[in-house]
Amino acid sequence: MTSGEYRITVDPLGREVACRDGMDLLEALREAGIGVESVCGGRGSCGKCRVRILRGEAGEPSAEELERLPEEHREEGMRLACQVFPRGDLVIYIPASSLTSSQRLQLESGLRPGEFDPAVRAYDVEVELPEQPGDAGSDLLRLRESLRRGTPGADAAAIDIEALRTLPRALREQAGAVRAVLRGREVLGIIPRKRSPLGLAVDLGSTKIALFLYDLESGELLSSHGLLNPQIPYGEDIVTRIQQATEGKAGRLRELAVKGIEEGLSAMLEESDRERGEVFEAVVVGNTAMHHLFLGLPVEQLGRSPYLPATDLPQEVKARDLGLGMNPSAVVYLPPPLAGYVGSDHLAALMAARLEERRGPCLLLDIGTNTEVALQVDGRVRCCSCASGPAFEGGGLSCGMRAGEGAVESVTLDPRSGELELAVIGDAAPAGICGSGILSVLAALVRSGTVGPDGRLVEGRPLVARGKDGLYLTLSQGSGGGEALTITQNDIREIQKAKGAMRAGIDALLEEAGLGPGDLREIILAGAFGTYVDPADALALALLPPLPITLVKQVGNAAGAGARSMLLSQNARREGEETAERIEYLELSAYPRLAPLFAADMYLTEEAVAAAKARFKLGRQA
Numbered sequence: 001m002t003s004g005e006y007r008i009t010v011d012p013l014g015r016e017v018a019c020r021d022g023m024d025l026l027e028a029l030r031e032a033g034i035g036v037e038s039v040c041g042g043r044g045s046c047g048k049c050r051v052r053i054l055r056g057e058a059g060e061p062s063a064e065e066l067e068r069l070p071e072e073h074r075e076e077g078m079r080l081a082c083q084v085f086p087r088g089d090l091v092i093y094i095p096a097s098s099l100t101s102s103q104r105l106q107l108e109s110g111l112r113p114g115e116f117d118p119a120v121r122a123y124d125v126e127v128e129l130p131e132q133p134g135d136a137g138s139d140l141l142r143l144r145e146s147l148r149r150g151t152p153g154a155d156a157a158a159i160d161i162e163a164l165r166t167l168p169r170a171l172r173e174q175a176g177a178v179r180a181v182l183r184g185r186e187v188l189g190i191i192p193r194k195r196s197p198l199g200l201a202v203d204l205g206s207t208k209i210a211l212f213l214y215d216l217e218s219g220e221l222l223s224s225h226g227l228l229n230p231q232i233p234y235g236e237d238i239v240t241r242i243q244q245a246t247e248g249k250a251g252r253l254r255e256l257a258v259k260g261i262e263e264g265l266s267a268m269l270e271e272s273d274r275e276r277g278e279v280f281e282a283v284v285v286g287n288t289a290m291h292h293l294f295l296g297l298p299v300e301q302l303g304r305s306p307y308l309p310a311t312d313l314p315q316e317v318k319a320r321d322l323g324l325g326m327n328p329s330a331v332v333y334l335p336p337p338l339a340g341y342v343g344s345d346h347l348a349a350l351m352a353a354r355l356e357e358r359r360g361p362c363l364l365l366d367i368g369t370n371t372e373v374a375l376q377v378d379g380r381v382r383c384c385s386c387a388s389g390p391a392f393e394g395g396g397l398s399c400g401m402r403a404g405e406g407a408v409e410s411v412t413l414d415p416r417s418g419e420l421e422l423a424v425i426g427d428a429a430p431a432g433i434c435g436s437g438i439l440s441v442l443a444a445l446v447r448s449g450t451v452g453p454d455g456r457l458v459e460g461r462p463l464v465a466r467g468k469d470g471l472y473l474t475l476s477q478g479s480g481g482g483e484a485l486t487i488t489q490n491d492i493r494e495i496q497k498a499k500g501a502m503r504a505g506i507d508a509l510l511e512e513a514g515l516g517p518g519d520l521r522e523i524i525l526a527g528a529f530g531t532y533v534d535p536a537d538a539l540a541l542a543l544l545p546p547l548p549i550t551l552v553k554q555v556g557n558a559a560g561a562g563a564r565s566m567l568l569s570q571n572a573r574r575e576g577e578e579t580a581e582r583i584e585y586l587e588l589s590a591y592p593r594l595a596p597l598f599a600a601d602m603y604l605t606e607e608a609v610a611a612a613k614a615r616f617k618l619g620r621q622a
């Protein structure tokens with residue numbers, strides 16, 4: 001930074017930007033290419049450009065901020081970026097709801113893969129083709145000799161049968177000047193000189209599939225793509241899909257997983273103007289049920305105690321055996337699952353977050369229909385899986401929907417007037433509430449006393465009314481003939497159950513390590529939900545153990561980042577396989593204190609959780 005400039009550290013993007021003296025924060029972020037929502041163009045009237053000041057001197061709130069931001073948000077350091085004129089270095093946090101959609105996508109891939117050392121490599125060769133009747137030696141022998149001559153250390157000990165079928169013609173068409181694609185010592189194919197091999201990294205989630213297409217020669221990310229898992233009509237959660245597979249739909253579920261990957265791959269190849277035959281390797285991570293269904297392994301045993309996976313080893317399969325439309329010789333690498341309900345996606349996430357190397361004790365959470373939790377203490381990692389259900393993704397709620405246009409993603413409630421202000425994705429009329437939105441709503445309702453710490457709606461509070469099925473709260477009246485958006489007592493119970501299940505898993509791991517919630521130094525949130533949830537809401541609702549908000553990090557799609565690392569680096573694969581052997585798994589269903597922990601963790605404030613635990617004589621408290 002030059003004199004007259006301040007350094008602004010921007011979380012969760014991990015960026016540092018300069019802000020000149022007298023410049024507002026929104027302008028500094030814009031200059032650095034960070035997309036922040038600003039409907040009013042910086043006049044302080046839309047309230048869209050919210051950021052939280054974590055450290056540093058940001059001056060007093062302006063009149064516009066006093067009007068737009070509720071007091072409790074200001075107390076947590078929330079400001080409007082367009083109204084802040086830094087007076088020194090700052091550390092700020094931008095909630096996902098304040099980021100533009102393209103910026104959010106970038107955040108999804110916030111963790112960069114490490115070293116570049118792919119398993120698949122291309123070598124230029126000059127193969128001398130036989131001209132005289134007496135010339136001996138097969139095409140493959142000549143290719144091997146040319147490889148050895150051209151590149152010290154490069155050696156072909158085997159060739160895939162499909163590659164062998166194309167070898168003679170490919171050599172003659174290119175007059176012997178070709179590129180040989182090898183994986184280790186196996187020849188996978190022959191490509192023209194100007195082409196390079198491609199690789200595919202896939203995070204095969206039960207809800208979403210995220211795909212990344214790489215050039216394996218340059219290491220460049222050519223394209224990325226996300227789509228909903230086409231298996232969803234067969235059940236939102238893993239347990240239902242396991243049941244469906246057990247009832248004879250396993251083949252259909254496998255086909256749909258392949259179809260999803262194919263669809264994403266096609267879109268990316270078209271965008272990059274490349275061809276399927278150029279894709280020589282894929283790395284696929286996913287939860288254990290997805291891994292098994294994709295490979296055509298039985299899943300019955302995953303649905304029954306003690307919930308055992310069929311394998312704990314990495315697997316390499318030819319893409320053609322899986323029906324994947326890539327080069328016929330291509331190989332699909334799948335890292336090992338860790339347990340029946342902790343998959344290779346969690347392994348990939350903890351590799352990407354470098355969990356073992358962080359200063360512990362620290363937690364990594366991948367929140368979804370199943371929440372995987374890993375606790376690292378002194379380099380030792382324990383993990384477990386919590387059946388949090390679909391509520392965090394908007395499922396099972398009368399008002400729930402996926403995060404998409406029309407979904408309420410955050411809300412602020414004026415405690416005096418009781419008025420609600422909804423932030424809706426796409427600035428559309430509110431049609432439902434997504435997972436991060438329901439936490440925002442619930443946190444606002446608990447703060448205002450509209451919902452008690454035990455989760456009950458309080459009769460007589462503004463917006464609360466009694467219907468034939470009990471109390472409910474009207475979030476928006478609906479307009480233009482649209483339906484009113486309401487939250488029922490049952491919706492709140494569903495969130496409490498999801499939250500209780502997840503926090504109970506965290507507490508069980510802490511108990512096992514002989515720690516209390518206050519011993520943690522860091523919490524890392526991964527996955528889509530973890531990216532968009534406001535940590536202040538998660539802390540306010542005791543979803544997370546009590547920790548200063550600055551120690552909660554959001555890292556985006558860490559499983560996808562881990563899959564990308566394993567595609568680009570053989571070393572990352574080896575490290576992942578070694579880590580998988582070290583990780584200790586805690587089976588929560590057999591944990592003796594799970595039921596009382598769950599009951600205590602259903603409360604919606606940290607004080608109420610702690611009081612319940614004291615009543616039940618559970619664990620060490622903060």
Ligand code: FES
Binds near residue numbers: 039040044047049
């Ligand atoms: Fe509208 Fe800041 S841009 S309030």
